[in-house]
Amino acid sequence: MEEPIVVGLDIGTSKICTLVARIENGANLRILGVGVEPSQGIRKGVVIDINSASQSIARSIEKAERTSGYEINSALVSLAGSHVSSMNSRGVVGISGRVIDQEDVLRALDSAQAVAIPHDREIIHVIQRGFLVDGQDGIRQPVGMHGFRLEVEAHIITASASTTENLRKCVSMAGIEVSQFVLSPLASAEAVLSETERTMGAAVVDLGGGTTDLAIYLNGDVWYTNVINIGSYYITTDIAQGLRLPVDVAEEVKLHHGYAVLDEISEEESFNVVPFSAEESAKVLRRDLVNIIEARAEEILSLVHQEIKRSGVSGLLPAGLILTGGGSQLPGMRKLATQVTGLPARIAKPEKMVGLTDQISSPAFSTSVGLLQWAILMSETYQIGSERPGKGKRSEGERTETFASWFKKLLP
8 A cells, every 4th residue: 555645834924834744654754845935924823915925835835846756736734823712612412321432422522513603713623632421531432332421521723714714725826725724732742742741741832933832731632722922033023122133133143142041141241243224243242132032031931831820730730841843942941931830841853754854853843743743643544735646636525534534533
C-alpha cells in the first residue's frame, strides 16, 4: 500500500510555512518539501488584506511543491486569533441496556454539539474529554461496555465564521482546498507534548508573533484552550519605540542582544546601533534593552498565568509549561516563565522527523510540524493534500464517508 503524503499549511503573523511529508511505517514523518515565506496580509491570525495574504500563501506553496516534486491540491490549515473561543458541553444518549458501540459514542458527541451557537460562529473541533456510563465517571473507552445511559464530556472550539471564510478564501485563491482547520495550540501540542506530560497535566504555550496560544492537557485529554491576542512582535515594536529604531533593526537587536531577565545582565554590557535619523552608531546599554523586553515578556506570561487560573486546573499541572513558538527562543524566557507562573517550564521543538529538517528543527515550526502529526490521525483513511497528476478529486459523498471514518479514529 502506498505510503500517504500529507500537507500542512501554517499561516501565521510573521511567516507562512507549507510542509509536505510522507508518513512512513504509519507514524514517522519524512519531510519532502518546505516552503517558508514572510507573512503579508495577516495580523493576529486574521486576514486584513486578502490579495497580499493569498499571494504569500501561493509563494509558500510553490516553494514546497518545487522542493517536494508533488502537486498540492489541499492541506490542513492552522487557525489562531482572538476570534477563537471554547466551551465545555455534555451530551447524553440512551442505550436501552445493551452493549455500547461506536455509533453510540458518535451520537453522544452529536448531542454534545447541540448547544446554542451564534449564527456568526463556526464549530472547528469537538473533542471528547471523558465518558460516563450510568453515572460512573472516569471512563476512557466505553465501547464494549454494558449500560443504559452514555454521557460524554466534550470540549467545543468555535471561531468566527466570517474570519474562517476569509482565510479559506485566501487559501482557495492560492489554488488549494482546506481539508480541515486545526487550532494552532492543538497542532503544536501534537509536535512537542509527550504522553507523560499529556497524562500528568501540562500547558502548551505557543509564543507566536501576533498571538500566544494556550492548550491545557489533563488526564490525556484537552481540558482548556484559548488564544491570547498578543505575541512576541509586540516586544519588537516596544524596542523600536523605546530605542528609536526601525522595526527591522529592532528585530535584529532583539535576536542578537535580547534577554528576558534583567537581573542577569551586568551594568557594563553594551552594543552599538544606528537609530533613526542618525549617521553614526550610538552606544546602548544592554540593560536598557532588556528592561524593555522583560516588561513585555512578563505581561505576556502574566496573561498566560491568568488563563491557566481561569481554567480551574492551575494546581493540577505537575508537568508545568511547555514553551514553544518563535518567541520561546528568546534567552531567559524559560526562567521568566517559571518566575511569573510558579510552574516548571521547558522549551520544546518538534522532533521525530527525518528528511529536509534543517530549516524546521526549531520551536518556531512546532505548529507547522504539528499539522502533519495531526494528519497522521487521518492518514490511514485516505491520502490528504497531495494527489499525483491524473488522479481525480474525491466526490462530496466520498469526503463525507471518509470524514466519518476519520472522526471515529480520533476517539480513544
